[in-house]
Amino acid sequence: LTGGAILLAISSCATVPKGPLEPGEMRLLSLEIPDNGNLKLSIAYALTIKFKADGHPEVRRACFTWSGEGPRCIRVKGVQYGSEASLEVLFYAPEGHHLLECYVEYVRDGKVRRTNIVSSYVNGFF
Secondary structure: OHHHHHHHHHHHHHOOOOOOOOOOOEEEEEEEOOHHHEEEOOOEEEEEEEEEEOOOOEEEEEEEEEOOEEEEEEEOOEEEOOOOOEEEEEEEOOEEEEEEEEEEEEEEOOEEEEOOOEEEEEEEEO
């Protein structure tokens, strides 16, 4: 179990690229899930995705995968730029315990690009 936790920590750190942002680049920092990830089914929860970006990229949608399912992409509800940049999406939890992975699609140099992946655990229950 400890080895799995260490491996997960290493792999989650590896998904956030190091170094300066390229012009127009957007990089995800974290995925925040309310109620410690314990979400009731059939209720929409606001998830917060923190990021940093060069400028104000046009965000298209946030996409999620879990347990080999997806991606399921959702419109972004709101975007805040600046030193505490974040975006919000409404999300319905899948049933059961899953590692939820997320990336964001945004426009850079006239093309739709994908960010790096951030993740968090979610437990969907009745």
